[in-house]
Amino acid sequence: MKVDKITGLFIEPTTNRVKFFHGVNVLAKLNPFLPDRVHENTSNSLTNADMINLHDEWGFNAVRIGTMWTAVQPYNNSHVQTAFLEKTKQLITDLYQHGLYALLDGHQDLLGPDMCGEGLPFWATSRALELRKFDRFSPLNKFPMPLPFELDHDNITGFPNKSQCVEHLFIDYYSTFESSNSFAGLYFEQEM
Numbered sequence: 001m002k003v004d005k006i007t008g009l010f011i012e013p014t015t016n017r018v019k020f021f022h023g024v025n026v027l028a029k030l031n032p033f034l035p036d037r038v039h040e041n042t043s044n045s046l047t048n049a050d051m052i053n054l055h056d057e058w059g060f061n062a063v064r065i066g067t068m069w070t071a072v073q074p075y076n077n078s079h080v081q082t083a084f085l086e087k088t089k090q091l092i093t094d095l096y097q098h099g100l101y102a103l104l105d106g107h108q109d110l111l112g113p114d115m116c117g118e119g120l121p122f123w124a125t126s127r128a129l130e131l132r133k134f135d136r137f138s139p140l141n142k143f144p145m146p147l148p149f150e151l152d153h154d155n156i157t158g159f160p161n162k163s164q165c166v167e168h169l170f171i172d173y174y175s176t177f178e179s180s181n182s183f184a185g186l187y188f189e190q191e192m
Contacts, residue, residue, distance in 0.1 A: 001101075023100070024054065027066030027107060029118045034071075034087055046091065051098035063100050065091065066107035070121040077124070110173045111182050114158070115143055116151075116165035117173070128185025128192055129178070136178055143178045144168075 001019065002011050010019040026035050026046050035046035046063070054060045071084050092102040110117025112125045114136075129136055136142065143160060144151055149168065151160040165173075173179055186192045 021062035021101060021103065023060040023062030023064065023103075025064045025066070025105075027064075027105075029066070029068070029109075032071070032087075033066075033068050033084065034091065037091070048094070048098070051095060051100060055099045061099065061101060062103055063095055064103045064105050067104050068107055068119050069124065070112070070119060073124075074121050075123065077127075110170070110179060111186075114160070115173060115176065115179050115182070116160050116162070124186075124192070125182045128182045128189065130185075131189040131191060132181045132185045134178070134181040134185075141177050144173060144176045145178075147172055147176060 002013055003009070004011050010021070011017070012019045028035050028044055035044050037045070037047055039045060040047050040049055054063065065088070067088065072081055073079060074081065088104075092104075095102045108117065108119025110119075112118065112120040112122055114122055114125055134141065147168070151164045153160055
């Protein structure tokens, strides 16, 4: 597959024709961060039977695979979970053997669990805030400031209560001081 530099369209090299992708999203937001490869279920599987149905019955040619940073580096920026990457590689190979392209999505929703989201490991959002010299523990900055409500936080993890998180609009959390400073740390701090 190549990309036309002028149009940005995907070009199939053997035919020199535009390739359109039509498919489904597969995103496992909880550990082990991969779909069930053995047991078919409508909410979280991608078995060989699922792949056959996607391609042969539904006419799809692509699957967007959510790939979470927290699955690759859950503990620190130097330790990589090679087992996760090997399983992802095997999934991509299996999809291709069923006529399905894999589109990898470096997925995150509101960065990490400390901001009612998932995708990034806690160490990464913490480091991004440290680099921005953001005091997340100040009452003026505490998540979800400046939103006009408070959330209970878990006594062990310090993360906001998930059941309370979903009572509010997802998009609003992007406007919190902690979220905007985390994004700034990720995009503007060279270490990140």
